[in-house]
Amino acid sequence: MSQPGMLAAVCELIRRDILLAMRRRSDVMTTVLFFVMVASLFPLGIGPEPAVLRMIAPGVLWVGALLSCLLSLGRLFTADYADGVLEQMLLIPQPLSVLVIGKVTAHWLISGLPVVLLSPLLGLQFGLNAEALGVLTLSLLLGTPTLSFIGAIGAALTLGVRGSNVLIALLVLPLFIPVLIFGAGAVTSSASGIGAGAHLSLLGAGLFIALALSPWATAASLRIALE
Amino acid sequence: MLTVDGVSCLRGERRLIAGLSFTVKPGRLLAVTGENGSGKTSLLRILCGLLPAEEGRILWHGEEIRACQERYLASLFYLGHLNSLKDDLTPFENVTISSRLAGEETSEKKICAALEAVGLARAIYRLPARALSQGQKRRVSLARLWLSERPLWILDEPFSALDASATALLIQRLRLHVNSGGIVIAATHQEIDVGADRLDQLRLA
Numbered sequence: 200m201s202q203p204g205m206l207a208a209v210c211e212l213i214r215r216d217i218l219l220a221m222r223r224r225s226d227v228m229t230t231v232l233f234f235v236m237v238a239s240l241f242p243l244g245i246g247p248e249p250a251v252l253r254m255i256a257p258g259v260l261w262v263g264a265l266l267s268c269l270l271s272l273g274r275l276f277t278a279d280y281a282d283g284v285l286e287q288m289l290l291i292p293q294p295l296s297v298l299v300i301g302k303v304t305a306h307w308l309i310s311g312l313p314v315v316l317l318s319p320l321l322g323l324q325f326g327l328n329a330e331a332l333g334v335l336t337l338s339l340l341l342g343t344p345t346l347s348f349i350g351a352i353g354a355a356l357t358l359g360v361r362g363s364n365v366l367i368a369l370l371v372l373p374l375f376i377p378v379l380i381f382g383a384g385a386v387t388s389s390a391s392g393i394g395a396g397a398h399l400s401l402l403g404a405g406l407f408i409a410l411a412l413s414p415w416a417t418a419a420s421l422r423i424a425l426e
Numbered sequence: 427m428l429t430v431d432g433v434s435c436l437r438g439e440r441r442l443i444a445g446l447s448f449t450v451k452p453g454r455l456l457a458v459t460g461e462n463g464s465g466k467t468s469l470l471r472i473l474c475g476l477l478p479a480e481e482g483r484i485l486w487h488g489e490e491i492r493a494c495q496e497r498y499l500a501s502l503f504y505l506g507h508l509n510s511l512k513d514d515l516t517p518f519e520n521v522t523i524s525s526r527l528a529g530e531e532t533s534e535k536k537i538c539a540a541l542e543a544v545g546l547a548r549a550i551y552r553l554p555a556r557a558l559s560q561g562q563k564r565r566v567s568l569a570r571l572w573l574s575e576r577p578l579w580i581l582d583e584p585f586s587a588l589d590a591s592a593t594a595l596l597i598q599r600l601r602l603h604v605n606s607g608g609i610v611i612a613a614t615h616q617e618i619d620v621g622a623d624r625l626d627q628l629r630l631a
Contacts, residue, residue, distance in 0.1 A: 204529050207526070207529070208526075208527055208529065211523060211526045211527050212527065215512075215515075215523045215527075218515070218519070219512060219514055219515070222514035222515070222554075223514055278512075282508060282509070282510060282511060282512065282513070283506050283507070283508025283509060283510040284510050284511075284512065284524075286476065286504075286506055286508070286510065287504070287506075287510045287524065287527075287528075288527070289476060290474060290475075290476070290499055290502060290504050290528075291499070291527055291528055291529070292495075292496050292497075292499035292500040292528075292529060293529075425476060426476070426477055426478065
């Protein structure tokens with residue numbers, strides 16, 4: 200298995216998925232707009248009390264990021280499955296788990312990174328200070344790729360199943376909970392002066408565990424789905 | 427040389443293939459025929475390793491395909507029922523990306539030549555694939571055959587949606603491949619004239 204060939208295939212897959220996302224901008228915009236709307240509706244609904252907004256900000260922004268990730272997971276493999284491209288992917292002389300890393304990376308770049316980049320701006324609506332905004336961005340930077348990796352397992356397991364979007368949610372939401380707790384906890388800890396180091400370390404560890412296990416589990420699920 | 431040794435296939439409760447054995451030597455085309463649902467597609471998917479056989483072995487040059495998976499996949503070109511095209515990409519982009527993903531050395535010139543070889547004019551292969559007819563889409567997916575230097579081609583109904591001129595072009599390409607020592611296994615209802623001395627038939631009951 201040549202490593203340059205493996206890397207070239209992963210890069211090509213990422214490039215292809217980004218190109219496709221640019222051609223279907225509405226799909227990308229749906230995810231981003233959903234996050235913006237969720238984060239913007241809460242201050243409008245709860246009222247302008249700064250202390251309350253600061254208190255709920257980490258939870259609201261993290262739940263918004265989590266749900267927007269969930270919204271885009273249904274599309275991760277569905278189109279490739281429907282048009283036969285996924286079948287061809289299984290016949291590429293590279294490990295499928297490595298190709299899965301390419302798919303998930305592209306998914307994160309398309310749906311996770313915009314959320315991370317928008318989060319400081321949306322955090323301002325909740326009156327978060329500069330330090331809390333920094334921690335929020337960092338926690339999302341570590342947490343959203345983990346959500347994509349975990350979500351990929353659910354997306355692969357439910358491939359070809361009717362009503363797969365609901366099934367994905369049922370499968371992956373319990374696995375998202377630790378990421379949500381540590382992500383929102385990092386911002387809360389930082390705002391209360393405890394420091395976010397422990398939470399961010401746990402998010403980092405979660406990312407490494409997801410990176411190690413998810414591609415393998417996703418690849419196995421994809422093979423089963425295509426049998 | 428591809429050897430199938432005692433392969434059986436079960437789909438649901440139904441045994442499609444039982445103890446099937448055959449060998450396809452270089453320079454031969456094996457036409458797999460049979461009624462709808464007789465197991466042609468399942469057999470081809472087993473040969474590719476996409477579907478596990480209930481029992482039996484598939485050998486590529488004497489080695490089991492699971493044991494030499496990377497080498498086997500690097501020797502294999504598979505065309506399934508579906509065209510494996512992205513509707514939002516142009517035919518040119520589709521062929522370029524799929525060739526690069528498969529690790530094949532290509533150039534813009536070669537890809538344009540392949541698309542023109544299957545009868546797609548320059549004006550057409552710069553359109554999104556969604557604007558093409560089914561026959562044109564099939565031609566795009568077949569264009570990869572003109573770029574492929576892999577010895578083993580497994581094709582599932584390659585002639586579907588093709589008109590007479592595209593069928594003739596494809597038969598010509600298959601003939602060239604087997605004449606240069608390649609192997610073709612094709613599930614088809616079409617007569618393929620690659621010369622009687624190069625053609626084998628397998629009819630699934």
